[in-house]
Structure formats: C-alpha cells, structure tokens
Amino acid sequence: MKPISEIYPLLKQPRRVVIIMHQKPDADAMGSSLGLSLFLRKLGHQTTVISPTNWAEWLKWMPDCAAVIDYEFSTEKAIAALDQAEWIFCLDFNTLTRTRHMASRLRKSPAQKLLIDHHQQPETPVFAYGISNTEKSSTSEMVYDLIVESGHADKIDIDIAACLYSGVMTDTGSFRFPGASAAVHRMVGALKDTGLNHTQIHENLFDNFLENRLRFIGYVLSNRMEIFYEHNAALIAIPWKDLVRYEIKTGDTEGLVNYPLSIQGIRMAALIIDRDEEVKCSFRSKGDFDVNSFARTYFDGGGHVNAAGGRSTDTLEVTVQRFLKALTDNSSQLQ
Numbered sequence: 099m100k101p102i103s104e105i106y107p108l109l110k111q112p113r114r115v116v117i118i119m120h121q122k123p124d125a126d127a128m129g130s131s132l133g134l135s136l137f138l139r140k141l142g143h144q145t146t147v148i149s150p151t152n153w154a155e156w157l158k159w160m161p162d163c164a165a166v167i168d169y170e171f172s173t174e175k176a177i178a179a180l181d182q183a184e185w186i187f188c189l190d191f192n193t194l195t196r197t198r199h200m201a202s203r204l205r206k207s208p209a210q211k212l213l214i215d216h217h218q219q220p221e222t223p224v225f226a227y228g229i230s231n232t233e234k235s236s237t238s239e240m241v242y243d244l245i246v247e248s249g250h251a252d253k254i255d256i257d258i259a260a261c262l263y264s265g266v267m268t269d270t271g272s273f274r275f276p277g278a279s280a281a282v283h284r285m286v287g288a289l290k291d292t293g294l295n296h297t298q299i300h301e302n303l304f305d306n307f308l309e310n311r312l313r314f315i316g317y318v319l320s321n322r323m324e325i326f327y328e329h330n331a332a333l334i335a336i337p338w339k340d341l342v343r344y345e346i347k348t349g350d351t352e353g354l355v356n357y358p359l360s361i362q363g364i365r366m367a368a369l370i371i372d373r374d375e376e377v378k379c380s381f382r383s384k385g386d387f388d389v390n391s392f393a394r395t396y397f398d399g400g401g402h403v404n405a406a407g408g409r410s411t412d413t414l415e416v417t418v419q420r421f422l423k424a425l426t427d428n429s430s431q432l433q
Contacts, residue, residue, distance in 0.1 A: 099222040102229040106248040112142035116183040120191035121150040121198040127190040128157045129265030130237040133258045140253045146179040150197040154349020156306040161257035183209040190237040192220035214240050235277035238265025242285050259289040314344035329425050330432045331366040332358030335418050338372040355380040365432050372414040379408040396424040
C-alpha cells in the first residue's frame with residue numbers, strides 16, 4: 099500500500115470515484131464519506147457514495163445524504179457504479195469484510211482501492227494507496243487532513259464542514275475521549291470559520307429520536323443490564339423480542355453501550371444484541387483495558403483500544419455465556 103500522499107498530484111485528473119463506508123454506518127463513516135465526496139466533486143471528479151446497508155434516520159440530514167446508495171436495497175445501481183469506478187475509496191473500515199455482501203465484488207473489482215481509516219490491523223494488501231493511523235480521532239479528521247495537505251483547504255465549505263464535524267465530534271464522544279487532540283480542536287476552529295452551526299448539528303444527531311427509543315433505553319437499563327463488580331464490568335444483553343416490542347430501527351441503539359461506564363468503578367461495558375440474523379457485540383472500556391484485542395480474540399471483531407465491536411453466530415444465550423467466560427479470563431486486567 100503506497101502512502102495516500104502519492105495521490106495528491108493525481109487529484110488534478112477527474113476520475114469516476116466510488117466512496118464506500120462500513121455496514122450500518124455511524125456519523126463518522128457517513129460524515130467522512132460525504133465530506134470526501136463533496137470535496138472531490140469540487141475538483142471535477144464524478145463521485146458515488148455507497149453504504150453496504152441502510153443507515154440511521156438521524157444521519158439523513160447530512161448534506162447530499164439523499165444521494166447515497168444502499169447496496170442491499172439498490173444492488174443493481176450500486177454494482178453499475180462499482181463497475182465504472184476507476185478509484186474506490188474505502189473509509190472508516192480496515193478490512194473488506196466490514197462491507198458485508200459487497201466484499202466479494204470489491205475484491206474482484208479492477209479499480210484501484212484507497213484506504214482512509216483509523217482502526218487497527220488493516221488489510222493493507224488490498225489497497226493500492228492508503229493511510230491507516232490509529233492515533234487519529236476519526237476518519238473525518240483524516241479526510242480533513244487529506245484536503246488540507248493536498249493544498250485545497252480553500253475548498254472546505256459549510257456543507258463539507260458539517261459532515262466532517264459530525265464525524266469527529268461523535269467519534270471523540272463530544273471531544274471528551276483522548277483522541278480529541280490539539281489538532282482536532284484546531285480543525286474544529288477552521289470548520290467553524292466556514293459559518294458552521296455546531297449547535298444545530300448536535301441537535302440533529304442527539305435530539306432527533308422518537309419517544310419509543312427513550313422508553314426502550316429505560317427498559318433495557320432497568321431489565322437487561324447486569325453489573326459484575328467483581329470484574330469491574332457491565333453487560334447489557336438484548337433479545338430480539340425487545341427490539342420488536344419497541345420498534346427499534348437502525349441507529350436506535352447507538353451509544354447505549356456507554357451508559358454503564360458512568361457507574362463508579364466500571365472499566366468495561368458490553369452490549370450484546372440479538373439482531374435475528376446474527377448477534378452483534380459492542381465493547382467499551384476506560385483506561386488501558388484493550389477491547390480491540392478482546393473483540394478479536396473472542397468475538398471475530400476489532401476496533402480501537404477503548405471501543406470495539408464483534409459478532410457471533412451463536413444464540414444470544416450462548417454468546418452471553420461466552421462473554422462471561424471471557425470476562426472471567428480477563429478479570430485480573432480489569433482490577
């Protein structure tokens with residue numbers, strides 16, 4: 099994989115570009131993808147943004163989000179764009195398996211693939227150009243760096259700023275995580291200079307849900323959360339019937355895994371959800387407990403030191419028992 103900086107001179111030549119994010123995209127995946135797309139169009143490139151799956155309602159306010167193609171819903175349209183692509187940017191994921199049903203088609207595509215990501219252990223042989231930097235707060239910060247370092251900071255308008263701000267703000271936990279470096283705050287200052295209304299963006303992302311989601315959160319915290327003080331850990335395990343009962347949609351469980359970390363002494367939190375077709379896992383931690391390694395070892399996943407995800411093809415009950423066994427095995431590291 100060649101350094102991403104080697105494409106900077108090549109940006110002058112317009113190309114057919116496809117930009118892809120990971121399945122069930124969050125604000126950083128969507129924001130970085132849309133921000134990059136809007137930027138490349140200013141340079142004359144033809145861009146198409148594709149999500150492997152659907153995405154949360156509270157992301158749909160983002161500039162140009164209405165043009166994003168849902169691969170599962172509009173497969174033929176997405177394939178047509180992929181077949182014509184000269185460049186395929188892969189944003190906010192480190193291995194093609196994170197694109198779900200798109201993975202096999204991406205591997206076969208003759209288009210050059212370019213990586214921009216901040217997760218650990220990237221699948222580098224797949225990519226012609228790229229950057230993987232785990233010290234970066236977000237992929238949105240990395241897209242901002244690309245724009246500035248390629249000499250096009252003047253191309254950042256209020257729409258690009260809104261997309262990139264959304265990604266960096268959410269991935270830093272509203273700037274409270276260690277990744278919110280001085281460089282991040284300088285970036286936010288530059289984005290604000292475009293006229294960015296950060297208050298409105300916070301409302302769009304955090305005050306934009308239906309009543310049922312709040313009642314769902316209250317229910318699961320009261321009935322599905324277990325605290326294991328002997329391990330300084332917590333677990334929220336949600337069966338499929340709860341999702342059906344409260345009409346939970348994509349994105350409605352975002353942030354739920356963080357709630358137990360507000361309890362004194364809790365250093366690790368897990369959220370395990372039966373999604374019907376598979377069981378999804380989210381892990382968060384404080385301090386130096388590495389949930390990336392935990393997720394990779396036990397749940398076919400990965401991510402960051404303090405935030406990672408995984409999956410299981412077992413039932414919810416079996417997956418929970420696997421988690422409890424893994425928790426016991428790692429208890430000494432959580433003390």
